[in-house]
Amino acid sequence: MIGQILVYDIGTTSVKTTLFGIDGKETESISVPYRTSYLQQYVEQDPNDFWEAAIQGTQHLSNLGKSLVLGIGISGHMNGALCVDGQGMSIRPELIHSDTRSTEECTLIKKIQPEMYSIHGTRVDEHMSLPKIYWIYRHEKETYERTAFFINAKDYIRIKLTGVVGESDFSDASLSCALDMYKKDWDKDLLECLGLDPCRFPILKKSTELGGYLTQDASVLLGLEQGIPVAIGGGDAACATRGAGMKDDTRAYACIGSSAWISTLSSQMIPDTKMRLQHFFDLDGIHVNVCGTVQCTGIALDWILKILGLKREHVERHIGKSLPGSKGILFAPYLLGDRSPFWDSRARGSFLGLSLSHSQWDIAQSVYEGVAFALENVLDVYTELGFSYKSLSVLGGVVQSRPFVQLLSNVLGKPLTTPASSTQGSGLGAALSAMVAIGLYDDLDEAIERTKLHEDIIEPQSSKSMQYERIYPIFKELYRAEKPINDALYQIWNKEGAQ
Numbered sequence: 001m002i003g004q005i006l007v008y009d010i011g012t013t014s015v016k017t018t019l020f021g022i023d024g025k026e027t028e029s030i031s032v033p034y035r036t037s038y039l040q041q042y043v044e045q046d047p048n049d050f051w052e053a054a055i056q057g058t059q060h061l062s063n064l065g066k067s068l069v070l071g072i073g074i075s076g077h078m079n080g081a082l083c084v085d086g087q088g089m090s091i092r093p094e095l096i097h098s099d100t101r102s103t104e105e106c107t108l109i110k111k112i113q114p115e116m117y118s119i120h121g122t123r124v125d126e127h128m129s130l131p132k133i134y135w136i137y138r139h140e141k142e143t144y145e146r147t148a149f150f151i152n153a154k155d156y157i158r159i160k161l162t163g164v165v166g167e168s169d170f171s172d173a174s175l176s177c178a179l180d181m182y183k184k185d186w187d188k189d190l191l192e193c194l195g196l197d198p199c200r201f202p203i204l205k206k207s208t209e210l211g212g213y214l215t216q217d218a219s220v221l222l223g224l225e226q227g228i229p230v231a232i233g234g235g236d237a238a239c240a241t242r243g244a245g246m247k248d249d250t251r252a253y254a255c256i257g258s259s260a261w262i263s264t265l266s267s268q269m270i271p272d273t274k275m276r277l278q279h280f281f282d283l284d285g286i287h288v289n290v291c292g293t294v295q296c297t298g299i300a301l302d303w304i305l306k307i308l309g310l311k312r313e314h315v316e317r318h319i320g321k322s323l324p325g326s327k328g329i330l331f332a333p334y335l336l337g338d339r340s341p342f343w344d345s346r347a348r349g350s351f352l353g354l355s356l357s358h359s360q361w362d363i364a365q366s367v368y369e370g371v372a373f374a375l376e377n378v379l380d381v382y383t384e385l386g387f388s389y390k391s392l393s394v395l396g397g398v399v400q401s402r403p404f405v406q407l408l409s410n411v412l413g414k415p416l417t418t419p420a421s422s423t424q425g426s427g428l429g430a431a432l433s434a435m436v437a438i439g440l441y442d443d444l445d446e447a448i449e450r451t452k453l454h455e456d457i458i459e460p461q462s463s464k465s466m467q468y469e470r471i472y473p474i475f476k477e478l479y480r481a482e483k484p485i486n487d488a489l490y491q492i493w494n495k496e497g498a499q
Contacts, residue, residue: 003070005434006061006224008054009236009427010076010153012036012096012258012299015050017057018424019065020431022440024451026424028065032056037093040493041100041126041345043336044093047082047156054157058222066224072161072214073434074233075240075426076154078175078280081132083147088159091146095132096153098259098295098336100345102131109134109177112193121174121181121269121279121288126337126345127295129176134194149202154233161230162212168202170281171238171289179204181269181279181288207234207283208436208444231430231437234283237261239429241282241289244393244419245452247445249290252382253393254375254408255425260297260396262378263289264389276341276381283433284444290387292340292378297371298398300333300349304367308360315364316403324369324410324467326362328353331370332478340378342479346490350482368404369468372411373475379412393417393455395425402458410464411472420453 004027009016013036018029032053037044058066079097084090095101106124109131110116116124124131129150137144149165152172159165173179173186178201180187188198205211211232219226233239237255241263244253252264266288269279278291305312334347351366382389394416398404409416419425432447441447 002068004065004068005071005073005431006058006066006069007073007075007427007430007434008057008157009430010050010074010157011236012077012098015053015057016427017054017061018427019061019069020428022070022435024428024431024453028061029424030057030060036096043096043099045096046093047090047153050153050157051160054160055221058224063223069224069228070440071434071438072228072230073430074154074157074231075236075430076152076157076233078152078172078235078237079127079129080152081129081136082151082153082156083136083143084149084151084156084159084165085146086148086165088163088165090156092140092143094153095135097127099132100126100337102126102135103345105131105134105138109194113190116177117275119180119182119187120177122177123275123343124177125339125343127339130178133196137194137196147200150200151202152235154235155202158211158230158233161214161218163215164212166202167211167232168204169207169232169234169283170204170285171207171235171283173204174280175235175237175278184285205232206285207232207238207433210437229438231434233430234433235280236426237263237291238280238283238289239427239433240395240425241265241429242432242444242448243425243427243429244395245448247448249387250390251393252387252389253395253425256297256375256394256396256398258297258299259293259295260375261291261293262375262382263291264382264387266290270385272381272385274341276343277385278340283429292381294333294371294374294378295337295339296333296335296349297374298396300335300367300371301398303335304364308364310360310364312401315361316401318361319365319368319407320403322365324464325471326366326369327358328355329358329362329366330475330478331366332482333367333370333374334479338479341381344483346486347479347483348486348489350478352478368407369411370475372408373472375408376412376472377476391415391417393419395419405458406461409458409460411468413460413465413469415460416458417455418458419455
């Protein structure tokens with residue numbers, strides 16, 4: 001069969017619009033960036049920018065490619081609080097995953113539901129959707145009253161495509177702190193105890209189900225044929241799991257973009273008394289992702305390059321030739337707080353070991369190494385809980401940097417595989433779910449087998465790995481040593497950034 005799947009992947013910094021062949025190969029792709037508003041713990045985006053970016057991206061695709069579209073898949077960043085009215089119109093900017101203003105709300109939720117982790121599969125944390133929604137309820141009553149549904153980024157795009165309002169999928173819902181993982185339904189008792197109306201939480205479907213058909217209005221804007229089927233779609237982390245080729249817990253992967261996560265697929269939630277990992281549903285609504293998230297990875301690399309005025313290729317050339325350890329500098333990459341394994345929104349970034357002898361290149365290298373060490377921190381949790389995966393795949397935008405992947409392999413002391421679709425993990429997963437939704441394949445496992453692409457293997461450099469083995473235990477002490485200082489600074493500087 002000749003045809004293509006159109007995918008909208010709503011990321012933290014841009015919408016990536018991509019065409020995939022039914023063999024899983026990318027044929028066309030364009031990214032359109034949009035603005036993020038940062039003010040200390042407040043991190044917001046305008047959902048209408050998602051739609052405008054999707055329109056622009058689609059308009060730049062070839063007419064031939066658009067004429068072959070059989071179905072549309074959607075992926076989007078998770079853990080948000082996006083308010084829409086009954087017609088699906090956005091009411092206020094979305095509180096996205098990195099927004100951490102809801103510390104007080106987390107405390108209140110924990111008092112009401114102390115067994116949150118065992119029921120919902122994730123701990124109560126400012127990065128999750130429910131505390132954000134509760135913040136809106138407590139601080140923006142008019143916004144709450146006007147809200148018909150609280151959704152996530154990919155749901156907003158689907159509304160624009162199909163006109164269907166009030167639906168979402170199990171993957172996004174299960175990373176909200178509001179879904180009972182065993183009943184597979186919203187925790188109505190918890191919501192009502194908080195004063196929240198369960199009817200404001202959408203109907204849930206599998207990501208591989210149909211979510212509607214392209215409307216006439218949307219088809220005109222996009223230059224596509226009216227009536228194209230649109231899959232429900234899924235959260236970016238769930239999409240990336242399938243895009244990375246995961247079918248069970250024998251393999252794991254790291255998806256490294258602005259933030260990063262490490263995940264594997266399991267038949268059930270994995271007990272962890274320290275509550276370091278998250279659990280959320282797979283695109284099939286049955287399997288469970290076991291996931292650890294590092295909040296600040298690629299965005300930390302972008303930040304240091306901008307601050308120092310350096311070009312990425314020059315820094316990475318330096319890293320490839322340099323000895324491990326940045327000449328004694330350690331960087332704590334907690335610029336937006338930390339999730340796994342410490343779950344501390346007050347954590348902040350820092351440099352340790354600076355001297356007058358250091359150059360801008362050493363400082364930049366330490367940021368790359370700090371990000372890699374933070375990822376190793378998460379893998380330590382998997383090891384402690386008894387996971388013994390056969391291989392670790394790496395995908396995401398940062399994977400375009402071969403020097404970084406080599407550095408990560410050296411830090412971990414393990415070979416890494418990079419799929420041919422390494423920069424399109426979430427997008428490919430969304431494409432696979434759409435292929436199932438329109439009947440091209442029976443299920444996701446078949447779709448993965450039929451679209452399997454070539455993988456490269458990056459081996460660790462043994463001499464550098466040995467040096468990183470000496471440095472990593474020191475890095476592990478950074479967070480605990482600096483926590484009292486970060487907590488004290490938080491008490492001085494409130495969340496609005498005023499003394």
